[in-house]
Amino acid sequence: MEGYPLTDLLIRGTEINYLFICPTKLWYFSKGITMEQESEWVDLGKFFHERRYASEEKEVRVGSIKIDFIRRGDTIEVHEVKLGKAMEKAHEMQALYYLYYLKRLGIKAKAVLHYPKLNETKEITLDGREEEVEAAILEVQRIESLPAPPEPVKSRKCKKCAYYELCWV
Numbered sequence: 802m803e804g805y806p807l808t809d810l811l812i813r814g815t816e817i818n819y820l821f822i823c824p825t826k827l828w829y830f831s832k833g834i835t836m837e838q839e840s841e842w843v844d845l846g847k848f849f850h851e852r853r854y855a856s857e858e859k860e861v862r863v864g865s866i867k868i869d870f871i872r873r874g875d876t877i878e879v880h881e882v883k884l885g886k887a888m889e890k891a892h893e894m895q896a897l898y899y900l901y902y903l904k905r906l907g908i909k910a911k912a913v914l915h916y917p918k919l920n921e922t923k924e925i926t927l928d929g930r931e932e933e934v935e936a937a938i939l940e941v942q943r944i945e946s947l948p949a950p951p952e953p954v955k956s957r958k959c960k961k962c963a964y965y966e967l968c969w970v
Contacts, residue, residue: 821891828950836963877910
């Protein structure tokens with residue numbers, strides 16, 4: 802498997818996540834327009850992250866990625882804490898990107914998505930999904946290179962989005 806050289810993997814997991822939530826949001830974020838600090842949903846997610854996983858070492862940086870927390874054992878476990886499952890595909894792709902990135906460093910790992918509000922977890926492995934991650938990386942790069950944001954597509958998730966006013970007001 803060739804894949805991307807690690808030096809080319811400068812995108813963050815958030816960018817992969819936003820690709821699957823909304824390409825318009827991804828474009829704004831990539832240009833340094835960050836609205837998340839205004840979001841009550843982000844604050845609620847941080848609250849769950851801090852309280853539920855208080856004993857974990859948080860926000861572990863590895864190169865350009867920042868993982869919610871890692872557990873070391875027989876296998877390295879990458880843990881991501883998410884508020885709800887409405888954006889589950891985005892969460893899964895973000896976790897897969899982290900596993901792909903770590904694999905480029907020679908680290909075999911698995912990921913666990915935590916949904917503390919639902920008291921659920923989901924285990925993710927990279928096995929056979931490298932091409933899917935590589936396609937997502939290419940799409941992130943394509944969107945970020947656009948001279949203007951892609952047209953937003955209105956959906957239910959827009960009302961809770963921190964970027965709502967940029968798209969719809």
